[in-house]
Amino acid sequence: MKEDYLVLENLTKVFGSGKNTVTAVDNVNLRVRKGELVTLLGPSGCGKTTTLRMIAGFEFPTSGKIFIEDKEISTVPPSQRPTTMVFQNYALFPHMTVFENIAYGLRIRREAEKNIREKTEKIINLVGLKGLSERSPAHLSGGQQQRVSLARSLIMEPKVLLLDEPLSNLDAKLRVSTRLEIRKLQQRVGITSVYVTHDQEEAMTLSDRVVIMNTGKIQQIGTPQEIYAHPVNYFVADFIGKANFLEGRVVGMISKNKVEVDVKNKKYEVFTLKDSFSEGEKIFLLIRPESIELENKKPNALTGIVRQLIYLGSRMIYEIEVDKDHLTVEITNPQEHKTFSPGEEVSINFKKKSLHIIPYEEI
Amino acid sequence: MTGTQRKIREITEQFRLIWKEPLLFISILAIFYFLLTFVAFPIFQVFKTSLYINNKLDISNYLAIFSKRYYFQPFLNSMILGVCTATIGTIVGFIFAYALTRTTLPFKNFFRMTATFPIISPPFVVALAAILLFGRSGSLTPYLTKIIGRYSIYGLGGLIIVETIAYAPTAFLVLYGILQAIDPALEEASMDLGASDIKVFSTITLPLATPGIASAWLLVFIQSIADFGNPMVISGDFRVLSVQAFLQITGMYDLSRGSTLAILLLLPTLTAFFVQKYWVSKRSYVTVTGKPTGAMIKKIEWYIKVPVYTCCVVFTGIIFLFYGMIVYGSLQTLWGVDSTLTLKNYVEMFQVGKDYLIDSLTLSTVATPVTGILGMFLAFLIIRKKFMGRGLMEFISMLTFAVPGTVVGIGYILAFNQKSVLFPFILTGTAWIIITLLIFRNMPVGIRSGIASLQQIDPSIEEASTDLGADSNITFRRVTLPMIAPAFFSGLAYSFVKAMTAISAVIFVVSGKWNLITVAILGFVDNFKYAQAAAMSLTLIFIVLIALGIIQLIVNRIGKGARTIEIVG
Known part of the structure; x- marks a missing residue:
């Protein structure tokens, strides 16, 4: 597998001039491997779409460079780039049939009509649009339009496939099934893809690696597991999944990647990605709701008072007050556990392997 | 339940709803009465008159259409003129729209304002400028004669030039909206x-804009053949329907023949309108929502840039040349004889034209608010309410878009010079006939801006109001009206402009007591008093600009960032 198939180097995009400048993308560095699907994930306005549009060539970087297979393409016009894009609103040509839409790029490339026909029919079958090739896009369902859009991009055999929130116009159920299809198709074709979304679940299920962005900057790059289990900062931890943050202090390093911390006068040994913390440094202890167990009150344990409980069938959600902090606790399979009632005092157990610390930030 | 039963239930249901709101019910009845009396009835009168000769039913007028030169020649001429103007005007309009939405043309605002300027000026001013420039003693005539030999600006060629300048802006506005609405x-x-x-343009942009181009073409076609002012001034021996109908009625007092010519004029405009409305617009791929999508602007190759920019500069230059000529002409002592610069035309204009000006201002000021409110209310009923006859109401109010002023004018003198069951008063010779004519002729402007802005407002906002206990009228007043206020005022602005610059319909209903400045200007042109006519036109343009400025100020104050809606047609 080649390491650096698509490379973004110090990519920056500034919009506007004078007083009203906005730095949409701020010094982004990213290396995408061949055949990999990388998701750009972040809240709206984080610069993910602008980054994608720079890869496609619709925006030119203010500074920085873009390479595909070691060839710099930063200023190559979009029509000459080996990338194709699946648009958020699909951007199907309304005056052309499904077939014509999909064949459009090949016709522009002046391939032989026989080739075009073969390839187009093949891809129409691949994406499951058989029998619809003479329809106009207006007479297709949202999911079908989405497939046409995907087929139109795939047929060009681009070096990099770009997807700009392709599922956001579908209803929830269709979104789930389509994203699995996209993933399967992407793996089958083995196409290098950059996928933009603001839906973390989508990012988690689809991606080989996830790039978390905020205010134009990359916060973290990693596999879905890394991102969830070992977020590097408050933003990532808070953005991905639910998280409880407890303020604490570093007691000392135990070994590399292992540190002892003091939280609410209790000592914990915690794994960390950052290999140096100074003694006495303020940190956040991060505990996911599902990594907490509740027990009857015991001496010497961390205790709290149940404030609220919500029964969701497969899960029970507790809101526990600890000093002035609130913890959200999620108990799966609640039938197997004791149910505590509001006002009850409980002792709180953290599952050791799931603990994680991140640098302290003023919130 | 069968289809008929369902239908009956629907109707009774609608009726029940309306019955619960008597005020709404009365308003609907009143509006129907007005539309019937002031829109449908006059057109019906024209048709009826064309079928009577010497008070006897006689269809020989229609039998003569293909055999008598005085019918088919003007018809043919009008068609030729309409096709040429529409074609050239659409091309110019498209190039302008393309330049403004897809290229990096500098000074876009300047070009847009210049390109739309002819819309707010009285139509025949362009023809007047053409005479001042290229007429028998025109400023440029000696130079042009040296190059192309003897020529005459009067006739088809001159008319095409003049009408292209006057109506290409319409095509521009339509296409500007379309090109802006195409999803980048x-x-x-x-x-x-x-x-x-080039491929992007030929495979995507152009095919998507095609229905818009067809719409623009048809609208310019309608405007061109319905135009009265320009042909009146510059058509020479080239006879067109609108002018011939006018001459038959005011010169020969042949109401029957005049009405027949008017009907001949009405048929193609109506056809074009319905083709546009019910065929072309259904084929449109883009919906003009009034919300620009921020069309993609990128670097354009020089071989596109050079011709497009050249066309824009040349057309803008021509507009400046023509309107500049009006300024220059208005300052000449005696046109063609003594070109010493003087202000005496303005003095004379105020002595002679003061009364016309006051009449025009008075009547327009009375008519404009009524036009605006009526238009908005109609738009509200059409878009938001369900009642029996809603389709018919929409149809009649649409109809007024397409009916040439000449037909309306003739209709009004035929309908209101005697008492009738529908309207037991005689209006002819009064101020009221001019006011009602202005109201109902310009009402479409208000309806259009109303519909456009209502469609952008989520009906749930109004539903919330009714949900909280307000009836339709209160909802309209308290919720809808404030939201559409900017559109309302820009509708007002355009109604005022159209009232002040109207000529084709009002020329039939003016009287000794109540006259209008546009009619007076035409009179000056008729008597070869070009300098005075120019001075008067300029004053009129100036007044219109001031009025637009005032209304713009109001809109800016009340409309928080709301877009004014451009009105076409």
């Missing part, structure tokens, strides 16, 4: 798939 992602997708600039 489509062009990006095409480019993304490897298409060059």
Whole structure:
């Protein structure tokens, strides 16, 4: 597998001039491997779409460079780039049939009509649009339009496939099934893809690696597991999944990647990605709701008072007050556990392997 | 339940709803009465008159259409003129719209304002300028004669030039809206798939704009053949329907023949209108929502840039030349004889034209607010309410878009010079006939801006109001009206402009007591008093600009960032 198939180097995009400048993308560095699907994930306005549009060539970087297979393409016009894009609103040509839409790029490339026909029919079958090739896009369902859009991009055999929130116009159920299809198709074709979304679940299920962005900057790059289990900062931890943050202090390093911390006068040994913390440094202890167990009150344990409980069938959600902090606790399979009632005092157990610390930030 | 039963239930249901709101019910009845009396009835009168000769039913007028030169020649001429103007005007309008939405043309605002300027000026001013420039003693005539030999500006050629300048802006506005509404992602997708600039244009932009181009063409076609002012001034021996109908009625007192010519004029405009409305617009791929999508602007190759920019500069230059000529002409002592610069025309204009000006201002000021409110209310009923006859109401109010002023004018003198069951008063010779004519002729402007802005407002906002206990009228007053206020005022602005610059219909209903400045200007042109006519036209343009400025100020104050809606047609 080649390491650096698509490379973004110090990519920056500034919009506007004078007083009203906005730095949409701020010094982004990213290396995408061949055949990999990388998701750009972040809240709206984080610069993910602008980054994608720079890869496609619709925006030119203010500074920085873009390479595909070691060839710099930063200023190559979009029509000459080996990338194709699946648009958020699909951007199907309304005056052309499904077939014509999909064949459009090949016709522009002046391939032989026989080739075009073969390839187009093949891809129409691949994406499951058989029998619809003479329809106009207006007479297709949202999911079908989405497939046409995907087929139109795939047929060009681009070096990099770009997807700009392709599922956001579908209803929830269709979104789930389509994203699995996209993933399967992407793996089958083995196409290098950059996928933009603001839906973390989508990012988690689809991606080989996830790039978390905020205010134009990359916060973290990693596999879905890394991102969830070992977020590097408050933003990532808070953005991905639910998280409880407890303020604490570093007691000392135990070994590399292992540190002892003091939280609410209790000592914990915690794994960390950052290999140096100074003694006495303020940190956040991060505990996911599902990594907490509740027990009857015991001496010497961390205790709290149940404030609220919500029964969701497969899960029970507790809101526990600890000093002035609130913890959200999620108990799966609640039938197997004791149910505590509001006002009850409980002792709180953290599952050791799931603990994680991140640098302290003023919130 | 069968279809008929369901239908009956629906109707009774609608009726029940309306019955619960008597005020709404009365308003609907009143509006129907007005539309019937002041829109449908006059047109019916024209048709009826064309079928009577010497008070006897006689269809020989229609039998003569293909055999008598005085019918088919003007018809043919009008068609030729309409087709030429529409074609050239649409091309110019498209190039302008393309330049403003897709290229990096500098000074876009300047070009847009210049290109739309002819819309707010009285139509025949362009013809007047053409005479001042290229007429028998025109400023440029000696130079042009040296180059192309003897020529005459009077006739088809001159008319095409003049009407293109006057109506290309209409095409521009339509196409500007269309090109702005085409989703830039489509062009990006095409480019993304490897298409060059020219390919993007020929495979995406142009096909998507085609219905818009057809619409623009048909609208200019309608305006061109319905135009009265320009042909009156510059058509020479080239006879067109609108002018011939006018001459038959005011010169020969042949109401029957005049009405027949008016009907001949009405048929193609109506056809074009319905083709546009019910055929072309259904084929449109883009919906003009009034919300610009921020069309993609990128670097354009020089071989596109050079001709497009040249066309824009040349057309803008021509507009400046023509209107500049009006300024220059208005300052000459005696046109063609003594070109010493003087202000005496303005003095004379105020002595002679003061009364006309006051009449025009008075009548327009009375008519404009009524036009605006009526138009908005109609738009509200059409878009938001369900009642029996809603389709008919929409149809009649649409109809007024397409009916040439000449037909309306003739209709009004035929309908209101005697008492009738519908309207037991005689209006002819009064101020009221001019006011009602202005109201109902310009009402479409208000309806259009109303519909456009209502469609952008989520009905749930109004539903919330009714949900909280307000009836339709209160909802309209307290919720809808404030939201559409900017559109309302820009509708007002355009109604005022149209009232002040109207000529084709009002020329039939003016009287000794109540006259209008546009009619007076035409009179000056008729008597070869070009300098005075120019001075008066300029004053009129100036007044219109001031009025627009005032209304713009109001809109800016009340409309928080709301877009004014451009009105076409």
